[in-house]
Amino acid sequence: MKKTRKPGISRRATLALMGAGAVSVAAPWVARAQAKMIKIGMPTILSGRVAQLGTSSRNAVLLEVEKVNAAGGLAGRQIEMVIRDSKGQPQEAARVARELVNTDGCEMLFDGEASSGSFAVHEVARDLGVLCIHTCSEASSLTADPKQHIPNAFRCVRQGIHDSIVGASYAAGIAKAKGLKKWATCSPDYAYGRDTTGEFVLYLKKFAPDVEIISESWPKLFQPDYTEVVTKILQAKPQALYSCLWGGDLTSYIDQANIYAMFSQMEVFAVNMADYTALTVVKNLPKGIHSGDRYIKTFPPTPENAAWGDAYKAKYNEYPTNWSWQNATAVMFLDAAVKKAGSTDGKKVAEALTGLTIKCPFGADGTVTMRAEDRTLVGYAIGWGTTIPQEPYVPDVKAGDWTTIFELEAEWKKSKGYT
Amino acid sequence: MDLDALAGCLASPACLVTQTTSGLIIGMLLFLVAVGLTLIFGVLKVVNFSHGAFYMFGAYFAMTAYQLTGSFALAMLCGAAGTALLGLIFERAFMSRVYGADVLMQLLVCYAFVLIFDDVVRMIWGPEFKSMGMPSAFQVPPLFIAGGVVPPYYLLLIGVALVAAVILGLGLARSRIGKVIRAAAHNPGMVSALGINTGLIYGGVFALGGMLAGLAGALAAPVRSLTPGMGFSVLIESFIVTVIGGMGSILGALIGALLIGLIRSFGSLGFPLFTEGLMYLFMVIVLVSRPTGLFGKEVA
Numbered sequence: 001m002k003k004t005r006k007p008g009i010s011r012r013a014t015l016a017l018m019g020a021g022a023v024s025v026a027a028p029w030v031a032r033a034q035a036k037m038i039k040i041g042m043p044t045i046l047s048g049r050v051a052q053l054g055t056s057s058r059n060a061v062l063l064e065v066e067k068v069n070a071a072g073g074l075a076g077r078q079i080e081m082v083i084r085d086s087k088g089q090p091q092e093a094a095r096v097a098r099e100l101v102n103t104d105g106c107e108m109l110f111d112g113e114a115s116s117g118s119f120a121v122h123e124v125a126r127d128l129g130v131l132c133i134h135t136c137s138e139a140s141s142l143t144a145d146p147k148q149h150i151p152n153a154f155r156c157v158r159q160g161i162h163d164s165i166v167g168a169s170y171a172a173g174i175a176k177a178k179g180l181k182k183w184a185t186c187s188p189d190y191a192y193g194r195d196t197t198g199e200f201v202l203y204l205k206k207f208a209p210d211v212e213i214i215s216e217s218w219p220k221l222f223q224p225d226y227t228e229v230v231t232k233i234l235q236a237k238p239q240a241l242y243s244c245l246w247g248g249d250l251t252s253y254i255d256q257a258n259i260y261a262m263f264s265q266m267e268v269f270a271v272n273m274a275d276y277t278a279l280t281v282v283k284n285l286p287k288g289i290h291s292g293d294r295y296i297k298t299f300p301p302t303p304e305n306a307a308w309g310d311a312y313k314a315k316y317n318e319y320p321t322n323w324s325w326q327n328a329t330a331v332m333f334l335d336a337a338v339k340k341a342g343s344t345d346g347k348k349v350a351e352a353l354t355g356l357t358i359k360c361p362f363g364a365d366g367t368v369t370m371r372a373e374d375r376t377l378v379g380y381a382i383g384w385g386t387t388i389p390q391e392p393y394v395p396d397v398k399a400g401d402w403t404t405i406f407e408l409e410a411e412w413k414k415s416k417g418y419t
Numbered sequence: 420m421d422l423d424a425l426a427g428c429l430a431s432p433a434c435l436v437t438q439t440t441s442g443l444i445i446g447m448l449l450f451l452v453a454v455g456l457t458l459i460f461g462v463l464k465v466v467n468f469s470h471g472a473f474y475m476f477g478a479y480f481a482m483t484a485y486q487l488t489g490s491f492a493l494a495m496l497c498g499a500a501g502t503a504l505l506g507l508i509f510e511r512a513f514m515s516r517v518y519g520a521d522v523l524m525q526l527l528v529c530y531a532f533v534l535i536f537d538d539v540v541r542m543i544w545g546p547e548f549k550s551m552g553m554p555s556a557f558q559v560p561p562l563f564i565a566g567g568v569v570p571p572y573y574l575l576l577i578g579v580a581l582v583a584a585v586i587l588g589l590g591l592a593r594s595r596i597g598k599v600i601r602a603a604a605h606n607p608g609m610v611s612a613l614g615i616n617t618g619l620i621y622g623g624v625f626a627l628g629g630m631l632a633g634l635a636g637a638l639a640a641p642v643r644s645l646t647p648g649m650g651f652s653v654l655i656e657s658f659i660v661t662v663i664g665g666m667g668s669i670l671g672a673l674i675g676a677l678l679i680g681l682i683r684s685f686g687s688l689g690f691p692l693f694t695e696g697l698m699y700l701f702m703v704i705v706l707v708s709r710p711t712g713l714f715g716k717e718v719a
Contacts, residue, residue, distance in 0.1 A: 047546070048648075051546040051547070052546060052547040052548075055546070216691065217687070217691065218691070218692065220695065222652065223652070224639070224643050224649065224652050224653060225445055225448070225639075225643065227441045227444050227445055227573075227684070228438075228441050228442075228445065228683045228684040228686075228687040228694070229687060230441075231437045231438055231441040231568070231684065232687045232688055232691075234437065234568060235424075235428060235434050235437065235438075235688065247548060248548030248644035248646050249644070251548065251550050251644045252642070252643050252644040255550060255552075255553065255641065255642045255643070255644075256642045256643075258553065259553065259557070259561065259570035259571075259572055259573070259642065260561055260568055260570055261560055261561055261568075277547065277548075281547075281548060281549065281550045281644070282550055283550050283551070283552025283553070284552060284553055284558060
């Protein structure tokens, strides 16, 4: 029997109309729900030789964002992090940052780039006027140089100049006590290595004028073999060695210097040793290497810091890095600033961030401050100590004195023509 | 430039011993990588741009074997044998398909595998750097020879590389397989016509080259950090060695590698800011005076 279509609207058409109606009725709610989310963009290094640092930055941010979201979000808006790989290339970092704002609709940026990329992202922030917190670049000029100052950019990172002052002060104390006058340096041959070593030597000679640099080595970044550098230093017979090699380069250097028994022949000051990425990888860590604190859960020696380090390890099955605590602090600052501003508007948050002091597990006295004059982080725990081959790796860290840091930093800025 | 330091070192037996062994160590590891490169080029006429990956795999295989068994000898064996097998598979499955192709196509295939191999390492062992650690047998104070410092592990390293060089040299010159390989390099068509499986010869040579690079990686693993992409910097220096020594020449690879090692060790004293530059300068001088390299043969 042939079926005849009944007059009127078909069942299919009715369903389609109902569906369309439901969508149009619900649309404002969907839109409102989307507006309740706040997107924060983050270019960082997720591939290549230093991917571990970028990954640890992402991990730390997500750990803290989870807490903020659980507590109700930023002014009632849940945070959605949009994290993209820059491959450690400045031009890619700038492209990604611009895309995150213009295409993905991110209202704020966390710049998880190393120094080279952070200047590129800084220019994007200058151009777009979006709130930007630098979370990884330690190059002092990023915030010390007034030409870089823009009202919407902040730096939540330790600084090379602070490390050099504290490290040189610590090293000078040991140099005087042990009569270490002949020093050698061995640092990677690029801007960070040259600048950091130069600043360290400058302050070392200021604190201990008898010190003389008798040998300098500048191996290239990511050099696989340091044998000729090690033997050159042994020939020079210095009493102490300073190095700002880092990551895999530092661990290679230690392994290769170890079999020449270098560490029993001189005092070694390696600013980047006390970071779990290096401490846990070196199989035969010599006792007694002097190092600055990058991140260790025992400094500052507070329950809050230890708990944070353990929580990170429990979630990601590895210890955090120096980049981790800086990124976590950036989320803490943002949360506090939004609460103070009562809004997620970029300009209002930037105003609230300027000069803001917050409670923080990584503060020298339990707090850290976003200094108003250059919108940079101060008051974080900074110190030097000596290594042992097992946990806690650096059992006794001597804390740096922020009054001295501020004093000498001001002099340094003046000498550079920044003030 | 610090010529006083260089002159002072040349006049001091202790410094001379330390810097010469330092040069030998750098040179011998480079030789192991470069000789595989030059062997593959000599026989297969392919510039194996992915050769550094075998050095990387050798180091990772050795580290894994050492972690699993605690045996250093087994770690070395795994590093060498694992990369030999990898070399054979790589040659048979991929490289053998582009022998007759344009050089650019060969380079493209090799470069693709540089990236693929790096990602494979990243997926298996992770992106972060690793360290194998020095076996306890070698965690001993260094030896002092004429006042110069020589770590025992480096003596082993030099010894293993020397033995490899001798076996390779004698094997190619005297053994029947060596003669077949040399014949295949000169006239593969004739060798094939004589009933010899040239595919097997090519695969074997590639496996041998990979094995030598893998052995270098395994020997370097206790003193160098392991990262995806670690083969690249070694590859660049190996190319310099093969260019200096002459593409296809094993003796050239040995002499070239030792010269580069000595330039680095003594150059770091006399020309601390120009050590890398010295290597390239030397290469330029060799290329200008002998375009085929020190031991390379003129192409008819």
